[in-house]
Amino acid sequence: MRPGPAAFAIPGDIATLTGGYLYERRLLEGLRDIGHDMLHLQLPAGFPDPFDAEMAAAVAALRAVAPDRPLILDGLVFGSIDTAGLAQVRAPVIAMIHHPLALESRLVPARRDHLHRTERDNLRLARHVLVPSPHTRRILIDRYDVPGDRITIARPGVERPRLPPAPVAPPLILSVGILHPRKGHDILVAALSQLMDLDWQAVIVGNRWDAVHADALAGQIAASPAAARITLAGQVAPDVLETLYAGASIFALATRYEGHGLVFDEAIVRGLPVVSCATGAVPDTVPTAAGLLVPPDDAHAFARAVRRILSDDTLRLGMARAAADIGTLLPDWGRTTMIASRVLSRHGG
Template sequence: MRRCKTAALAVPGDLATLTGGYRYDRRLLEELRALGRDVTHVALGDSFPRPSPADMLDAGKRLAAVSADCPVIIDGLAMGAMDHSVLAKLSAPIVALVHHPLAQESGLDAALRARLLRSERDNLALAAHVIVTSTHTAALLTSDYGVAPARITVARPGSDGPKAPAAPADPPLILSVGIQIPRKGHDVLLRALANIADDAWQAIIVGSARDAAHAELLGNLLTRLGLSRRVRLAGEVTPEELAQLYGQATLFALATRYEGYGIVFDEAMTHGLPIVSCAVGAVPLTVAPGAGQLVPPDDPRAFAAALARVLKDAGARSAMAAAAAAAGSELPGWDGTAGVVAAVLDRVVAGV
């Protein structure tokens, strides 16, 4: 089979953005290059997935400039929202990279959700192949978006182990990592924490304020619930600061409403942290058996009960931590992720 020597990776916004999706794209670019592939980063405008006319026009020009013998991997934030006619005119073979479908985002009105579903479904039909990060997303694209299983490859995110020994904080630190948008459920977490205010704990929520209105809601809720002295909305932190927080944490908590994968769960497991989250999307397939307690979404009382059990039951906490650490030690590296994607590129250029 002919080896794909050149490729392009098109990503909207700043590739250095500290979210799971951007981390995946960034590491994929680095590891493909480490494998000897000449991969060009095509930077698209940051207004995707709701592109401005200027960003849509610019994206069309940049993608059209990719040569016909160079597969272009297009991140789902752009792939699902691009003008269909623009994608249809590209000479380069398209490989879609879907972290999670755009229509699965929380807080969308019915009309926008329907429009994104149609747009992503139509655009995915133009892709020579589709890469997803989980078997859950693969099944969803087949059932709801009409993508044949033979056109989908799962390239699970890689993982980096902890760089320093754990140093748990006192009182126990509950760590949550996720950008401040409705889907991440930080509002549910805050309400859950208010229900266990009599217990000993502190909490930090890491993640940039991508949705200004929701970030304001979280700030107001923090004050109204009387949690301002015990919970810190840390915003975006450096990778070094985040690694330190993982080392200081006693448990990881994310009251998410949906995840197409969730790299943060892998990070928590590599640090041997018990996990409290929700049984939605790919979470039950990502969190290893025994490593976490998963409750229904949008249920602060159930989430509070799970948090309380992990905090108070030392035996259960120890067993969950051991299961998390064991699963984390078995996670693949990013070189493995890149190897899967490189094989897809080889098949695309070979026409198989």
């Protein structure tokens, strides 16, 4: 059966460099490649905190989608759009939930409660839900009352590395993630500041998603005794990132929460030992043979884990081999696309 028409509604610039946007861009491209007539709706960029005019424009755009065109709706919009407006959408709505918005870091209680209620109510209107991980599926079942048979896991694919490993000296600790409190770069900097007796260098890659946090992070690095060893690189070109991955010895992300964490797959497929936190989907994504996980928000524990890998060649090389072996088993984007395609086909696309 020929793939049918569908739509994908995404806020702002689809080329934005985050794991979520990369996932959705690859999925949109993949669905088109296998024959779906995919309408890309670029919704206002203000979600999940839109102005009134942005909310109205988004509702109008979604209402205009034909009822025979299943509509995948990005989670930043789905979890925060007005429920009454969403109820007016004629197309079958398929929610794309990377992780519930109420689980973002440093939300005030009133905001957290509002997002939880809105997303819970909106999920009752969704025909189906796509999630990137078993963890997000469990959260939606346990906390949002979504029946399990209405949720499909479409794990992100991963691209094979273009460059062979070429570790640099001193050992490079690489961290990749938007400059946002949830990513825990502040914890990483605090941890690295405790490792001045070891030889290393570190690069933090990620765009300035939260300008206030990014400025605070730059100030924290400048005040650190390790300032000369830590580079806050910001957003970098894909070729530069590929070179950094090839030159790294450790991947470190002190995240406070992840619904999946595409960057972990990118590190593992490149044979990098991972240091991260036992939170959200990270334990499901980072195998024990390939990484060390510590409690979130614990810079001392994070420093100890990095120290272990830097100081123990046998441990580091063993984890690198395990990561490389596991990386050969990770799915490609074609598999992710086919899973989403089957969901669309069941609902008219």
